[in-house]
Amino acid sequence: MRVGYYPGCSLHGTARELDESLRAVAPPLGLELVEVNDWSCCGATSAHATSHLLSVALPARNLALAEEQGHDQLLAPCAACYNRLASARHAVACDAALAETIEDVLGRPFPSTVAPRNLVEVLRARLDLLRERAVRPLTGLKVACYYGCLLVRPSEVCSFDDPEDPVSMEEVVTATGATPVAWRRRLDCCGGAFSVARTGSVVRLSRAILDDARSAGADAIAVACPMCHSNLDFRQKALVRRGEAELPVLYLSELVGLALGLDAETLGLGRHFVDTKALVERALASKPGPAAKPGPRPSAPAAAAKPASPAAAGTEAV
Amino acid sequence: MARIGVFVCHCGENIGRTVDCARVAGEIGKLPGVVHSVDYKYMCSDPGQALIKQAIAEKGLTGVVVSACSPHMHERTFRRAAGGAGLNPFLCEMANIREHCSWIHEDREAATDKAIDLARVIVEKVKRNVPLETIRIPVEKRALVIGGGIAGIQAALDLADGGAEVVLVEKEPSIGGHMSQLSETFPTLDCSQCILTPRMVEVYQHPRIRLMAYCEVDAVEGYIGNFKVTIRQKARSVDETKCNGCGACQKACVVKNVPSEFDERLGKRTAIYVPFPQAVPNIPVIDREHCAYFKGRARGMKKDACGKCKEACARGAIDFAQEDRFVTEKVGAIVVATGYELYSIGKDQPAAGLKGYGEYGYGTVPDVIDGLQFERLASASGPTAGKLLRPSDGKVPKKIVFLQCVGSRDPAKGIDYCSKVCCMYVAKHTMLYRHKVHDGEATVFYMDVRAAGKGYDEFTRRAVEEDGAVYVRGRVSRVYRDGDVVKVLGFDTLNGTPVEIDADMVVLATAMRPRKGIEKLAQTLSVSYDRHGFINEAHPKLRPVETNTAGVFVAGACQAPRDIPDSVAMASAAAAKVLGLFSNEMLEREPTVARVDAALCAGCFHCERVCPYGAVEHKEVRDRKGNLLKVVADVNPGVCQGCGTCQATCPSKSVELMGFTDEQIYAEVNALAL
Numbered sequence: 001m002r003v004g005y006y007p008g009c010s011l012h013g014t015a016r017e018l019d020e021s022l023r024a025v026a027p028p029l030g031l032e033l034v035e036v037n038d039w040s041c042c043g044a045t046s047a048h049a050t051s052h053l054l055s056v057a058l059p060a061r062n063l064a065l066a067e068e069q070g071h072d073q074l075l076a077p078c079a080a081c082y083n084r085l086a087s088a089r090h091a092v093a094c095d096a097a098l099a100e101t102i103e104d105v106l107g108r109p110f111p112s113t114v115a116p117r118n119l120v121e122v123l124r125a126r127l128d129l130l131r132e133r134a135v136r137p138l139t140g141l142k143v144a145c146y147y148g149c150l151l152v153r154p155s156e157v158c159s160f161d162d163p164e165d166p167v168s169m170e171e172v173v174t175a176t177g178a179t180p181v182a183w184r185r186r187l188d189c190c191g192g193a194f195s196v197a198r199t200g201s202v203v204r205l206s207r208a209i210l211d212d213a214r215s216a217g218a219d220a221i222a223v224a225c226p227m228c229h230s231n232l233d234f235r236q237k238a239l240v241r242r243g244e245a246e247l248p249v250l251y252l253s254e255l256v257g258l259a260l261g262l263d264a265e266t267l268g269l270g271r272h273f274v275d276t277k278a279l280v281e282r283a284l285a286s287k288p289g290p291a292a293k294p295g296p297r298p299s300a301p302a303a304a305a306k307p308a309s310p311a312a313a314g315t316e317a318v
Numbered sequence: 319m320a321r322i323g324v325f326v327c328h329c330g331e332n333i334g335r336t337v338d339c340a341r342v343a344g345e346i347g348k349l350p351g352v353v354h355s356v357d358y359k360y361m362c363s364d365p366g367q368a369l370i371k372q373a374i375a376e377k378g379l380t381g382v383v384v385s386a387c388s389p390h391m392h393e394r395t396f397r398r399a400a401g402g403a404g405l406n407p408f409l410c411e412m413a414n415i416r417e418h419c420s421w422i423h424e425d426r427e428a429a430t431d432k433a434i435d436l437a438r439v440i441v442e443k444v445k446r447n448v449p450l451e452t453i454r455i456p457v458e459k460r461a462l463v464i465g466g467g468i469a470g471i472q473a474a475l476d477l478a479d480g481g482a483e484v485v486l487v488e489k490e491p492s493i494g495g496h497m498s499q500l501s502e503t504f505p506t507l508d509c510s511q512c513i514l515t516p517r518m519v520e521v522y523q524h525p526r527i528r529l530m531a532y533c534e535v536d537a538v539e540g541y542i543g544n545f546k547v548t549i550r551q552k553a554r555s556v557d558e559t560k561c562n563g564c565g566a567c568q569k570a571c572v573v574k575n576v577p578s579e580f581d582e583r584l585g586k587r588t589a590i591y592v593p594f595p596q597a598v599p600n601i602p603v604i605d606r607e608h609c610a611y612f613k614g615r616a617r618g619m620k621k622d623a624c625g626k627c628k629e630a631c632a633r634g635a636i637d638f639a640q641e642d643r644f645v646t647e648k649v650g651a652i653v654v655a656t657g658y659e660l661y662s663i664g665k666d667q668p669a670a671g672l673k674g675y676g677e678y679g680y681g682t683v684p685d686v687i688d689g690l691q692f693e694r695l696a697s698a699s700g701p702t703a704g705k706l707l708r709p710s711d712g713k714v715p716k717k718i719v720f721l722q723c724v725g726s727r728d729p730a731k732g733i734d735y736c737s738k739v740c741c742m743y744v745a746k747h748t749m750l751y752r753h754k755v756h757d758g759e760a761t762v763f764y765m766d767v768r769a770a771g772k773g774y775d776e777f778t779r780r781a782v783e784e785d786g787a788v789y790v791r792g793r794v795s796r797v798y799r800d801g802d803v804v805k806v807l808g809f810d811t812l813n814g815t816p817v818e819i820d821a822d823m824v825v826l827a828t829a830m831r832p833r834k835g836i837e838k839l840a841q842t843l844s845v846s847y848d849r850h851g852f853i854n855e856a857h858p859k860l861r862p863v864e865t866n867t868a869g870v871f872v873a874g875a876c877q878a879p880r881d882i883p884d885s886v887a888m889a890s891a892a893a894a895k896v897l898g899l900f901s902n903e904m905l906e907r908e909p910t911v912a913r914v915d916a917a918l919c920a921g922c923f924h925c926e927r928v929c930p931y932g933a934v935e936h937k938e939v940r941d942r943k944g945n946l947l948k949v950v951a952d953v954n955p956g957v958c959q960g961c962g963t964c965q966a967t968c969p970s971k972s973v974e975l976m977g978f979t980d981e982q983i984y985a986e987v988n989a990l991a992l
Contacts, residue, residue, distance in 0.1 A: 155730050163730070164795070165665065165676025184798050184805075 003122070004071030004114065005033035006062055008081035009041050014234075015226035017268025018077055021253040022119070024266045028133050029126045029256075033075065036066050042076075042084040045193040056098065057105045059088035064106055066114045077119040077253070079225035080192075083150040083158065085116035090157045118151060119224045119252055121160045124168045130175045135261040137177025138283055143255065144181050144218035145169035146209065148228045149189045172252060173222055176259035183216035185209045190231040199235075206231045207239045210247055220248045220279055222255055234273050246274045258283045320445045323354040323379040324437060325370055327361035327386035329416055334359075336420040338430040342385060345434045351445055353377055362392050367399040374403035381444035382410040385437040388417045406449035408909065408977060413440040435990060442989035446982045450909035455956045457543040458650035459900045460485065464535055464839070465655035467495020469874025469885040471517050473653045476893035478526040482900050485647050486521060487549055488531045492597035493518055495657055499580060499690060501697035501704075503882060504746045505777035511596060511699065518598040531599055536644065538842050541933070541957035542869030543650045543905045553640040555604035556590075560635035563600035568592070570630035576608045578701070582691040584709060585701030590627045590636075594699060604636075611638060651869050651896040652843065654853055655889060656836060658875035660688055661725035661733065661829035668834060672732040675724065678797045678826060684710040685804050686797055686824045689743055696750045706754045708823045715758065715822035718751055719806045720744045721794050722764045725829030733829045733850070738879040740827035741768045745778040747825060748787035760787045761819060763794050763808055771883070790817060797824055830879040843870050844932055853877050863892040867931065868959070871895055910977040911958035912965060918972035919950035925964035925973055926951060933957035934964065 011019035026033050039062050048055030063085060066074045076082040089112055092099045103110050123130070147166055155163035164187065170180040188209055191202030210232065213221050223229045233249040240246055249272070257267040264270065264280045326343045328334035339357040347355030354373045360366050361384055373379055382405065384396045389412040397407035415433040423429040459482055463474045466488030474486045486493070497503075498518075500510035521527050530549060537548040556567075571588035578587040580594050587593075589609040590602050604627070606612040614623025628636040662668060663680040680686045685708045687695075698704040708715045722744055726737040741764070748760035767789070769775040781787045794808035803820040810817050832851040840847045845865040846854040853872045856864040863871050871892040874885035899905070914925075916939055926934040937952035951973070953964070962975045971980065 162665070162673070162676060184796060 001030055002032045002034055002071075003117070004066040004069065004074040005035045006039055006042075006066070006074050006076045006081060006085070007035065008076060008078040009044070010078050010080075010226035014230055015078065015251075017271045018119075018226060018229070018251045018253060020266065020268035021251055021257045021262075022077055024262050025253050025257045025260055028260050029123070029129050031122070031126070034069075034071070036062060036069060036071070036074070038065060042081045044080055044084065048084070048087075053098075053101065053105070055084070056088045056091050057102055059085045060092065060102050060110055060112075061106055063089060063112065063114045063116070064108055064110045067111070068108070071114055073115050073117050075117045075119070075122050077224075078227075079118060079148060079150040080227060082116055082118040086157045089114075089116060118158075118160070120151065120168050120172060123172045123252060123256060127171065127175045130172070130256060130259070134175065134177055134259040136259055136283060138255065138259050139177045141178040141279075141282065142181050142217055142219045143173045143178045144183050144213035144216060144221045145173055145186055146213070146221050146223050146228060146232070147187050148223070148225050149187065149192070151224055152187070169222060169224065169252065173255065176255050178255065178259075181213075181216040181218045183212050183218070185212040190228045192227050192231070195227070195231055195235070202231055202235060203239060206235055210236065210239060214244075214247060218247065219282075220250055220255075222250055222252050224252050236274050248272065248274050248276045248279045250276065250279075320351040320381060321353045321377060321379050322349075322351050322381045322383060322441055322444055323370070323373045323377060324352055324356075324383045324385060324441065325361050325366075325373075326355070326357040326415075326433075326437070327366070327384065328357065328359045329387060329420075330360065333386070333416050333420040333433075336423055336426055336429045337415060337433045338426065339433075341430055342415070342433045342437060346383075346385075346437050346441065349438060349441055352441060354379065361386050362395055367395070370396065370399050371403040374400065374405050379405065380409065381405075381447060383413055383437060383440045383444055384410065385413040385415050385433065385440075387412075388414050408450040409444065409447050411440050411444050411447065413437040439986045439989045442985040443982045446979070446985050447977070450976055453907040453909050453911070453955050454904040455541075455543050455907065457900060457902060457905050458545070458648050459483065460647070460649045461651045461653060461896050461900075462487065462535075462545070462547055462647065462649040463653045463655060465495070465657055465874070465876070466490070466493030466521075466529075466531065467655060467657045467874065467885075468497040468514065468517075468882055469655035469657065469880075469889040470495070470653070471514075471521055472886045472889035473655055473873050473893045473896075474521055474527050475517065475524065476890050477653075477896055478524045480893065480897040482526065482897060484524075484527045485547075485549075485649060486527055486529050487533050487535055488529075489534045489552075490593065491532045491554070491591075491601075491603040492593045492599070493521060493529065493531055494594075494596075494598065496690070497882060498594065498596070499582070499697070500693045501700070502746065502750060504742045505771075505773040507746070507749065509698075511697075515596045515598075518596070522598045529599065530645075531601075532603060533645075535839065535842065538652070541954060542867075543899070544956060545649045545652060545869065547647045547649055547652070549645045549647060551643040551645055553606075553642050554601065555606070555609075555636065555638055555640050556602055557635045557637050557640070558599070558601050560633045561601045561631075562633060562635075563592075563602075564632070565592075565602075566630040566632065567602060567627035567636065570626040572624055572626055573608050573610055576605060581694045581701045582688070584687075584691055584694050596699075604638075651871065651899055653871045653873055653889070653892045653896065654839070654843065654845070654865070654876055655873045655885075655892075656833045656839065656876040658830040658879065659833050660690060661731075661831050663688065663724060663826055663828055667732075669732075673730065675731070677795065678721070678724070678824075679799065679804075680826060683797065683799045683804060683824075684708075685715075685799075685822065686826065688826050688828050689740070689747070692747055692825045696747070696754070704754075706751060713822070714755055716755070717759045717761070717819065717821045718748075718823045718825060719794075719804075719819055719821040720747060720760065720762045720825045720827065721797075722762065722827045723829075724826040726827075727765060733831070735829075735850070735879070736768060737827075737830040738768070739830065739881045741766075741778065742771075742774060742881065744825075744827050745769070745781040745787070748781045749785045752785040752787070760785075761821075762787055762789045763792055764789055765791070765793070771881075792817070830875060832876055836876060843867060844930070845870050845872075863888055863895055869899070905956075907956065908960065909955075910960040910975065911955045912953045912960065912962070912973050912975050914951045914953055915972045915974070916950045916952075918970050919948075920970050920972075921949050921951065922969065923951055924967045924969065925953075928963045928967045930961065930963065931957050931959050933959075 043058035161168045173180045191205040269276045324346045326339045343355045343357040400410035401407040413436045463486045474484045536550045539546045573589035577583040578585040590604045610624035665674045694700040769778045792809040792811040796807040806819040808817045836851045844867045873889040873892040935952045939947045965973045965975045
């Protein structure tokens with residue numbers, strides 16, 4: 001399965017391990033990631049705080065490039081990039097005048113045929129392969145799935161899961177053999193881009209998230225956003241109170257990689273601020289499981305098989 | 319030879335300003351077959367009508383064309399005038415030179431030419447008009463009321479008191495509906511059961527009401543004045559003629575832990591049960607799904623697993639072998655009053671297009687309940703005998719958070735309408751709560767407070783000012799159990815601050831939706847419904863209790879979210895409409911209905927498939943010896959609404975719409991084009 005790949009700026013910088021782990025898990029999951037040639041920044045937080053037109057035009061340019069290069073889907077592993085791409089596409093679909101302006105600005109036609117995909121969506125669409133190839137199931141590992149704010153909201157833009165009570169990340173984590181924990185703050189904001197401008201706010205918000213995950217008994221937090229990762233991982237040193245254990249924060253692709261039997265270095269697990277060694281050792285110690293496990297499956301594949309749901313139909317195509 | 323009279327009206331200045339009416343009359347007067355053509359200032363006035371009558375009498379007119387306003391306005395007036403002068407009323411037609419000409423044009427010359435064209439077209443049509451006779455159909459002076467909630471009860475009583483026979487069908491074992499579950503009612507805080515149960519008894523005892531509880535409408539045939547309704551009497555497993563409602567069977571029943579529907583699953587009932595002590599009729603039903611006897615049967619046991627109720631019954635009323643029975647009733651009118659149900663809050667939704675609130679913990683956190691459940695907790699007849707105790711541990715809640723607009727006004731969840739009653743009943747809940755728990759804190763999250771109605775705004779003010787309810791404008795993002803408390807995370811949009819409340823209980827004011835199965839019932843009755851399933855009224859302002867099918871009326875919350883006063887008003891209005899219908903010996907219908915030429919009809923029944931009113935029937939054509947030659951379509955004039963869809967569909971041109979035949983329409987087109 002060939003998918004357009006839009007790493008975005010962060011995957012070339014602070015989130016290199018997301019890029020590395022994703023490229024590593026792609027082949028066993030039957031994905032061929034083709035990086036879009038000549039991609040540019042999505043505009044991130046700055047563009048839409050400055051100019052609406054710019055905030056649509058920048059992502060639209062990347063979607064148009066993907067289109068020209070023959071893709072019908074574009075994977076943006078960064079939740080912020082995904083949100084910008086999806087928002088731009090939605091804005092153009094809702095506003096014919098804007099659609100015309102965008103074509104003028106881009107200087108190329110923009111029929112908007114490319115569907116932006118996020119990390120969770122793409123992994124969830126390959127659960128069967130993941131279950132089959134999970135040679136090192138992460139049995140016993142308790143994971144708090146953290147969606148943050150940009151992955152599932154606003155609902156009219158990101159319609160792949162319930163905006164207030166999503167399940168897709170938990171489905172992926174379950175397929176790795178780990179156990180998702182029930183906790184409250186999985187959709188709360190970590191402070192996002194205020195990490196530098198208002199560190200105090202970020203510390204307060206991120207601490208609440210870490211506290212809640214810890215009290216729910218999680219061994220690790222799974223994320224699908226470089227900004228969330230940065231706030232929870234990089235800031236954690238400053239957040240932990242005396243005597244508190246640190247909580248490793250892993251990208252969903254890293255967890256998937258561990259379950260697929262890939263080694264820590266390939267997955268970029270050495271790049272974290274919070275030490276992941278103990279967790280990796282625990283994963284390595286787990287018995288190599290039979291590839292395809294019998295027993296009841298979570299409801300995800302059944303739900304994805306329903307052609308009635310447009311969201312499910314969309315993910316099937318991934 | 320046709321002798322047509324044409325009467326051109328000035329409508330004061332309305333037509334005369336833009337159209338040269340004298341020229342129209344002059345030009346039309348030159349047409350072959352037109353023997354009389356005049357113009358006049360006000361044709362609809364008394365002298366105007368006299369002109370028409372006089373011309374009919376003096377010139378022996380065979381047809382009349384009034385060139386004036388829209389037929390919606392005055393066709394009846396002029397047809398009555400023509401009829402008064404001895405002409406068949408259907409030989410009188412109108413050419414609309416006001417709405418279709420003078421009002422929309424400015425150029426006097428061109429408008430006059432167009433007015434001449436319009437009049438000429440109708441002259442050609444009238445030449446081909448044939449006399450039609452008004453259809454008279456007999457009326458069965460009995461009414462069917464579907465649904466035994468407050469709307470159905472009110473409609474049935476008004477109808478029966480007005481002299482009509484009534485069949486009241488209720489699908490539950492007892493009438494009373496949602497109103498019987500309520501504790502007190504706004505805006506007066508009077509006890510719901512105290513005002514309802516006497517009405518229920520009245521229904522039961524009324525000599526002209528046949529109460530059919532635990533029954534459902536299965537099929538409806540026929541048309542206004544003459545419906546034939548098949549009603550399924552579901553098996554109660556109790557002989558209604560023998561049971562005296564003593565209750566011994568319920569005491570004897572071994573199954574005691576079935577969640578009670580009446581108590582919204584907060585209480586328990588036996589397998590043989592009446593929904594509540596004041597039930598009407600006070601005859602129990604065996605819930606076969608939970609009954610030990612029937613469960614034993616289902617498992618294939620030879621011996622009876624139980625039979626305690628049968629042993630306990632002194633009158634031998636228990637009848638395990640009872641089966642569903644079908645009863646046919648003939649009625650002249652139907653009132654639909656099937657009421658509402660609450661939107662289901664959780665992820666599982668009954669219909670596509672609806673979404674739930676997984677984040678509110680309803681169904682997983684026991685102290686998160688819906689509005690009807692709160693009513694049961696507050697009700698003297700409820701599972702806690704009116705003591706306000708929370709479901710999880712039976713403690714008195716000291717802090718309750720109420721959430722308004724759960725589902726309502728949330729297009730993302732598939733419901734964009736306002737449920738109308740929630741603002742009022744939440745205010746009522748906060749008052750009931752404070753009256754029972756004096757030191758309790760009631761917090762309400764709201765979007766707006768919509769309290770339009772007599773005494774309504776005063777009531778919500780009272781909740782705040784006298785009973786100390788705290789209203790927070792904003793939405794709640796999450797509700798979860800945190801140890802002993804129910805944590806509520808929300809946002810105060812007036813202060814711009816997040817709100818976190820440790821509540822003891824949370825009450826969700828959920829949206830009102832039409833009853834499950836309403837679409838099927840609506841299809842059975844051939845009435846239309848909106849995308850939510852609410853029955854459509856014939857006109858939102860002027861015909862609020864009629865449906866688009868003649869003889870079928872609507873009342874209460876099956877038409878839109880309604881409170882008790884609205885439902886009762888609608889029910890009385892529907893009853894008045896039905897009584898009006900029944901006041902005639904015969905129903906008069908316009909004869910402009912479809913008619914099938916049996917000689918031409920090939921019996922393909924395309925017409926039957928496209929008819930929105932179910933007016934097409936099958937008719938056998940036999941030769942003199944009685945051999946069946948063919949089966950053809952036949953239009954029931956009582957049901958036909960004259961829409962003409964069948965005529966347009968018929969491949970063999972064997973259907974004609976009286977008054978609008980192909981010949982007439984072609985004549986009009988020819989008059990315009992040639």
